[in-house]
Amino acid sequence: MPTIVLSGIAKRYGGGDHAVKNLDLVVPDGAFMCLLGPSGCGKTTTLRMIAGLEQPTTGSITVGDRVLDSVEKGLYVPPEKRGMGLVFQSYALWPHLSVRANVEFGLRMRKVPAPERRSRAEAALEMVHVSDAMDRYPSQLSGGQQQRVALARMLAVDPAVLLLDEPLSNLDARLRLEMRAELKRIHEESGATIVFVTHDQLEALTMATHVAVMNQGELQQLAPPMEMYARPANRFVAEFVGSPAMALVDVGPAPAGLGRSLLAHSRERHGAGGPAAFGIRPEALRLGTPPPGAWSEPATVEAVLPAGASWTVRLRVLDTELFAVTHSPVEAAPGDTVTCWTDQLHLFGADGLRIQDRDTAEARA
Amino acid sequence: MLYRLRVLRHDPTAALGFILVVVLAYMVVAPLVAVLSDAFRLQYGDQAHAGQQPGEWTGYYLWRVFRSQVSDLLFWEPLLNTLVISLGTVVFALVVGGGMAWMVTRTNVPGRTWLAGALVVPYMLPSWTFSLAWLTLFKNDRAGGQAGVLQAQGIATPDWLAYGPLPIVITLGLHYYPFVFLLVGNALRRIDAQLEDSARILGAPRRVVIRRIVAPLMLPALSSAVLLVVGRVLGTFGTPYVLGLPADYRVLSTGLYQSIRDRSTGVASVLTAVIVLIGVLIVLTDARLLREHRRFVTVGGKGAMDRLSDLRGWRWPAFALGGVVFVASVLVPILTLLLSSLTRTPMDLSTFTLSYWFAESLPGAVGFPHGVFRGAELWTAAWNSLRIVGIASLICAVAGLLIGYVVVRGSAPRVAAFLRQVSFLPYLIPGIAFAAASLSLFAVARGPVPALYGTTFLLILVMAVTHLPYSSRSGIAAMTQLGREPEEAAQIAGASWWQRMRRIVFPIQKGALVTGIVLPFISGLKELSIVIMLTTTGTELLTTLSIGLVDYGYTQLANAVVLVIALVSFTMTYLTQRLTKSSLASGLGG
Numbered sequence: 041m042p043t044i045v046l047s048g049i050a051k052r053y054g055g056g057d058h059a060v061k062n063l064d065l066v067v068p069d070g071a072f073m074c075l076l077g078p079s080g081c082g083k084t085t086t087l088r089m090i091a092g093l094e095q096p097t098t099g100s101i102t103v104g105d106r107v108l109d110s111v112e113k114g115l116y117v118p119p120e121k122r123g124m125g126l127v128f129q130s131y132a133l134w135p136h137l138s139v140r141a142n143v144e145f146g147l148r149m150r151k152v153p154a155p156e157r158r159s160r161a162e163a164a165l166e167m168v169h170v171s172d173a174m175d176r177y178p179s180q181l182s183g184g185q186q187q188r189v190a191l192a193r194m195l196a197v198d199p200a201v202l203l204l205d206e207p208l209s210n211l212d213a214r215l216r217l218e219m220r221a222e223l224k225r226i227h228e229e230s231g232a233t234i235v236f237v238t239h240d241q242l243e244a245l246t247m248a249t250h251v252a253v254m255n256q257g258e259l260q261q262l263a264p265p266m267e268m269y270a271r272p273a274n275r276f277v278a279e280f281v282g283s284p285a286m287a288l289v290d291v292g293p294a295p296a297g298l299g300r301s302l303l304a305h306s307r308e309r310h311g312a313g314g315p316a317a318f319g320i321r322p323e324a325l326r327l328g329t330p331p332p333g334a335w336s337e338p339a340t341v342e343a344v345l346p347a348g349a350s351w352t353v354r355l356r357v358l359d360t361e362l363f364a365v366t367h368s369p370v371e372a373a374p375g376d377t378v379t380c381w382t383d384q385l386h387l388f389g390a391d392g393l394r395i396q397d398r399d400t401a402e403a404r405a
Numbered sequence: 406m407l408y409r410l411r412v413l414r415h416d417p418t419a420a421l422g423f424i425l426v427v428v429l430a431y432m433v434v435a436p437l438v439a440v441l442s443d444a445f446r447l448q449y450g451d452q453a454h455a456g457q458q459p460g461e462w463t464g465y466y467l468w469r470v471f472r473s474q475v476s477d478l479l480f481w482e483p484l485l486n487t488l489v490i491s492l493g494t495v496v497f498a499l500v501v502g503g504g505m506a507w508m509v510t511r512t513n514v515p516g517r518t519w520l521a522g523a524l525v526v527p528y529m530l531p532s533w534t535f536s537l538a539w540l541t542l543f544k545n546d547r548a549g550g551q552a553g554v555l556q557a558q559g560i561a562t563p564d565w566l567a568y569g570p571l572p573i574v575i576t577l578g579l580h581y582y583p584f585v586f587l588l589v590g591n592a593l594r595r596i597d598a599q600l601e602d603s604a605r606i607l608g609a610p611r612r613v614v615i616r617r618i619v620a621p622l623m624l625p626a627l628s629s630a631v632l633l634v635v636g637r638v639l640g641t642f643g644t645p646y647v648l649g650l651p652a653d654y655r656v657l658s659t660g661l662y663q664s665i666r667d668r669s670t671g672v673a674s675v676l677t678a679v680i681v682l683i684g685v686l687i688v689l690t691d692a693r694l695l696r697e698h699r700r701f702v703t704v705g706g707k708g709a710m711d712r713l714s715d716l717r718g719w720r721w722p723a724f725a726l727g728g729v730v731f732v733a734s735v736l737v738p739i740l741t742l743l744l745s746s747l748t749r750t751p752m753d754l755s756t757f758t759l760s761y762w763f764a765e766s767l768p769g770a771v772g773f774p775h776g777v778f779r780g781a782e783l784w785t786a787a788w789n790s791l792r793i794v795g796i797a798s799l800i801c802a803v804a805g806l807l808i809g810y811v812v813v814r815g816s817a818p819r820v821a822a823f824l825r826q827v828s829f830l831p832y833l834i835p836g837i838a839f840a841a842a843s844l845s846l847f848a849v850a851r852g853p854v855p856a857l858y859g860t861t862f863l864l865i866l867v868m869a870v871t872h873l874p875y876s877s878r879s880g881i882a883a884m885t886q887l888g889r890e891p892e893e894a895a896q897i898a899g900a901s902w903w904q905r906m907r908r909i910v911f912p913i914q915k916g917a918l919v920t921g922i923v924l925p926f927i928s929g930l931k932e933l934s935i936v937i938m939l940t941t942t943g944t945e946l947l948t949t950l951s952i953g954l955v956d957y958g959y960t961q962l963a964n965a966v967v968l969v970i971a972l973v974s975f976t977m978t979y980l981t982q983r984l985t986k987s988s989l990a991s992g993l994g995g
Contacts, residue, residue: 054818093893095412114407118415119896126897132890136912145908146898197898 042104042200042233043069044090049099051085051257059085061257063099067250072227072234074248074265076241078280082257083237084205090235091126091203092119103201120149125194125232126203129210131186133178139165139189140174146197164196165189167229168222184215195226202234208243220246241281245269253277275392278319284352286386287362289318297358298337302385305335315395319386325364327353327372330381339380341372355380417902422811422820425804429827432870436839437681439846444674451671466671470679479672480679483660490573490645490656491638495631497578501730502585502630509586510593513713514723521590524727527734528583529978530971531931531948533643535576537967538738540647541745541752541960543567547651554745554752568652577644579734581637585630592626625695632691639683640835642934643948647955658837658934665841665938673841680838688833739971746965761961772957777965786950787969793861793946794929797868802921804828804869805876806914809884814892828877836871836935843867844938859941871935872925883917923981931974 044067051060060082067073075083088094090101092108100110108117133142143161152160165171168188173181181189187207194202204223208216224247227234238244244251245265253260253268253276261273272278278286291299291314302318330336339355339362351370355362357380364380372378387395413419447455447463455465470480509520527535544553545562555562565571596619604614645656655663657680664673716723741752749756760767764776777783808828812821831839843866847857857863887910895909911918933948940949947970954963 091897093896095408109408111408114411116408116411116415119893120899120901122897123899124897126894128890128894130888130890132888132894134891134894134909134913136915145895145900149899149904193894193898 045102049096052097058257072249074244074251075237076244077254081254087237124201125199127190127207129206131190143193143196164192168192202232204236284322286319286321298360315387316390317388322363322365324382324384327378334381334383336381341376418814422815436842436846440674440677440842443845448670466675470675483655483657487656491635493574494577498582498585502582506586506590520727523731525583529975532580536644536647538741569654572648581634588626588630628694636687677838677841684835685833742964742968746961786945786947790947797865798922798926800869801872801876801925805880808877809880813884829874831871832874840935840938876921927977
């Protein structure tokens, strides 16, 4: 199974802005790599370049020991010769072909004899549980079924590299959950290298073995999902990954309020200096008696929002609004004064990059 | 660089785009350039008059057309006549078409569905059907050939009734009122009755509602209909030829035809340029007005169409009025043509005969000495029509789809813009002017391209190009709707370009391809203005055959041939509408 290597990849459209800027990315053999980012960050362009549907302006792409693109050496392999699988966001099923013919198409192109074609198509449809729709046409299928057929069409040719472009975004919440488990299973069964594009961080965190966060055409961080969550490399990743988003408190040149309190806490432990901004995840902000060494401040409860399994509390701490998410019932009512504390502070320097942990809970873990 | 070349080698879209650009530039832009250059270069044979050598730049033709002592005859009079006829036809079409549209969409006249269909039929007939019927009824002894029905009854028809502006306006009006009927009818249907209700609730009386609310909302449809009719009348040839020429009543299109027949190429080129200019101005004005009116696009709500004016006691008289329009614009012309082709003395049933259709020999008719179904002429012409129009439509449809493909898939925005605009250019140009322009490019050998005048090839080319705007528009629409993903999916699956085209793109676009063939085919079959200058004895089409018979004065035979065309084109239009559920209105491009 192949490793995908993108080196020095840049893409500009018609002399305008860069869609992708100088991207170096290694997708290890057998990885389930999620390209995560807001819309317009260049993730779909990157995927399409791997597929060969777009051509980089500079750089090279290799899969295993095969050079697919090299602008410098003038090497290019067209998409039809790359032998990859791609599932489009719109599924792009061919309306004039039956489900079976859709799935068999790739095998037909590879000149697989009819009986084998038939059995492999059936096996692929079996795998995604739509064997009963075999002789229907795409327009007669539900959205979920179409999505599965698109997946089967890709799986039937048994490609070593699977590319998925937001394949779950057109499904309803329940189906999406189901398909996530399904994709994870398919990844484990096939052992293929998967590159998956999404703007939904939950998708990325639940399925991927590696997550690459992109913004404005640049790679922000490449890490396993939980690592990405626990140690965001910069302010963008910190705010983008995690829901509700991490609160970032800028200290500023004349520290006041919450910033001053956090800075004082930090200086007390590490001496002079200190970061330019602190990050607090809502899940890490607790109510009640603080343990020794934790930062804490009194806070006013502004609203309590129960959501079944969890409670979100809107707090006002030193004139700054903070959210806390907890999984145990909240007794406080709006207007009450409580103590909030955390022992997991994220520190960011003036350049926006993470300051490596010195003593927080994550560092001890 | 090497990388770009490698990529291009694997992607024929770029090459295809390049080929299309070259072909379109040659087929659409080059004729216009050629005709302009002909207008300013001295032609052979005019040296003595102009005092210059052939090929030199000259203002002689401009002078001759606009300022000389013959310019009244060559240009100003035809221009005035064209304006008079356009104006008359527009008024006629507005009154009849607009009135009928209001009656059918906004009143409770009985038989509304039937009227809505029946009143469109005149547009399915070739436009000069009406003029032949008119001649059959009102012709006097001014021109040769058989006298009209009234004349035969001993009632002398004055010239102003038999020829000239009045009959031209009436017959063109009868052909073009469906335009207004469809466009205005659609607009009326889309106006939300709630808009009117709101005004009435605020205390506006009915008159005021019509003046202040309905009329302004109708303005875009009305202006579009008016300009469309003017544009068509400008380029129409058959009717002014049949009804105008015997009385020396010339319009721009027939004047252009005569200059070409007289081989005054320079003058013809200037006239062509003028017609092109007027045509372009009309369409640009229309586009501009539409843009200005876009701010009042009304979104049809639920309340639309649920309120009809109650005509009370006038319901049946109103229906009768609609019936009269149908009878006058469809039944009378068709029956006149049919009966006249079946009688020796027109419409006198005691002289009933089938010989004009079937006789092996017709005494007296030297140029066409047998019934229309006998001998080879009709069949050859029909075969030519089918073959030439069929191939042209096929080319048109395929080219339209390929243009759509390159516009949607191609990575060069400038190529896409060029293809989009140039393929639409012939829409701005009246057909007769475009044919004249093509003639000035292809009549003589230029470089490696031999002289094409008189060849089937030229007819096919010109016919395909003039119908290209419709098919390229629909091709671009179809390809945009399809998007690039289905093809990319096939590419990823390992299909080469040919396989993608053959197995994915064209099969999916089958429907678009069929309509792309059928619509140009129907309109091409009744086309006269474009082909009249390009056909020669070997390449006679049904339409030119019938005009030839008119020239000979063989009324019955000409009528019989026109009847055949009318029947074929009506049947095909009707069937297509039934099969594809498309409506004529959408094909009007209004």
